[in-house]
Amino acid sequence: DGWACDNMMSQGVCYTYDDVIFHPGHIYFGAHEVDLTTNVTRKIKLRTPVVSSPMDTVTESGMAITMALMGGMGFVHYNNTVEEQAFHVMRVKRHRLGFDIKPIVMPPTATIMEMDLLRDANAFTCIVVTDTGKMFGKFLGLVTSKEVDFESDHLKTLGDVMTKDVTILPEGTTGETAYDLIKNKKQDAVVVNDASGAFLGIATREFYKESRTFPPLGAPTVDEQGRLRCGAAVGTREGDKQRVARLVEVGVDAVVLDSSQGDSTFQLDMLRFLKKTYPDLQVIGGNIVTSSQAQRLIDAGADGLRVGMGSGSICTTQEVCAVGRGQAAAVYHTARFCNKLGVPTIADGGVQNSGHIVKALALGASCVMGGSMFAGTAEAPGEYFIVNGQRVKKYRGMGSLEAMTKGSESRYYGDTQALKIAQGVSGTVKDKGSVRRTVPFMTQAVKQGFQDLGAKDIPGVRELLYKGDIRVEGRTQAAQKEGGVHDMVSYERRPW
Ligand code: XMP
DSSP, X not given: OOBOHHHHHTSSOOXXXXXXXXXXXXXXXXXXXXXXXXXXXXXXXXXXXXXXXXOTTTOSHHHHHHHHHTTOEEEEOOSSOHHHHHHHHHHHHHOOTTSOSSOEEEOTTSBHHHHHHHHHHSOOSXXXXXXXXXXTSBEEEEEEHHHHTTOOOTTSBHHHXXXXXXXXXXXXXXXXXXXXXXXXXXXXXXXXXXXXXXXXXXXXXXXXXXXXXXXXXXXXXXOTTSOBOOEEEEOSSTTHHHHHHHHHHTTOOEEXXXXXXXXXXXXXXXXXXXXXXXXXXXXXXXXXXXXXXXXXXXXXXXXXXXXOSSOSTTBOHHHHHSOOOOHHHXXXXXXXXXXXXXXXXXXESOOOSHHHHHHHHHTTOSEEEESTXXXXXXXXXXXXXXXXXXXXXXXXXXXXXXXXXXXXXXXXXXXXXXXXXXXXXXXXXXXXXXXXXXXXXXXXHHHHHHHHHTOSBHHHHHHHHHTTOSOEEEOOHHHHHHHSOOSOSOXXXXXX
């Protein structure tokens, strides 16, 4: 009983994740035996099939470092200057295991009051002071609670109160050495600077204590030199060529050409240019939802394709422009085509739970890209604030008026001279804690889904689906309601 996926997907209906359900297969192995190793591009392998979206409320260096540490990968957004984006990529590439993921760096001119405001919004115990107020600036000192707890004048500057009594270690120091000093020599923090005194990283007692509460990280995504891998988004305008040049200089591993409708002359020209100029750089095209779009981008040299149009939680493209596709259908049809050519697809947008990840992978995607699943986490850019008694962070579509005002309209081929048409919304999402907690839970849940289907890995699940051995059915609205929690007065659950 049930249907082969191809029959179901050829009925002239574009289904999305919630519309379809798989029949269980036969379990003959433990969930721990499931291997989710995959590729995000032709050449870049991931142990965890999840990447974070290049959105300005989702991926900067803190997110990209954490995603790579957990075996996924982050794509830094480009709603910023070239130097700002390059800074984030550089931070990822120079990050060392065991050092703080998101150190707070301030200039010596900042006041204690300014520091307190930042501290209220982000829990941290130690502030690094550099001349520029940024990472890679000249290291000047540290401010911890010891320096400020008994200080009544909060207009004093960090330069006035900081301590210079800090253990400084040379570039290349490992996380183990730092941990050893913190544990055995009872230091609160140790700092790594390069030979010129530029601040490269800090390891703190708090970070190690906190890390103990998270599940183990698994194998990080690293390049041939052992550095974390990092992706970045760019546009398809002439000026984006300089952006890519700078990103390549700081070691970016992959760029994603960020367009809501990727099948354009601009993108094809950019793809050909980048593949010719930087043969080692992995270039991801998109977004697309059909196999004919995929064909053109693959012909132009795409190393991976991002699939999804209007399925994102903040997207209004389908309503505004009447184009797009239900995400399950988009993933199934494009991935089936791309898999024959050996080009990985990234199922982008619309992922709300681990079941959606299982569906995307079984339907043929190589990995999923998330915006809303990572927005509101500690690693996402921006600070927490309270709305109606709830701790929230901002999350916005890159096609929202708010984001486009900062520059992202090129994703939607917006003409700055003309009227700006929003294709997304801006708002808030709940505090989701750290992605260091959510991703391991999410991954384990996906493994259990694979176990239920009787598939041990991603190529295996695909094969079962293509052969028609995984049986598929559509779900009525009532069946979808039944498949969720119902008839409860109240209940609590983790999002993952
Ligand atoms: P989720 O569902 O994970 O979706 O929040 C994230 C993806 O949505 C896309 N995106 C947009 N699409 N208008 C759109 O139509 C927008 O303003 C917008 N911003 C992001 C993008 O592909 C992202 O990865």
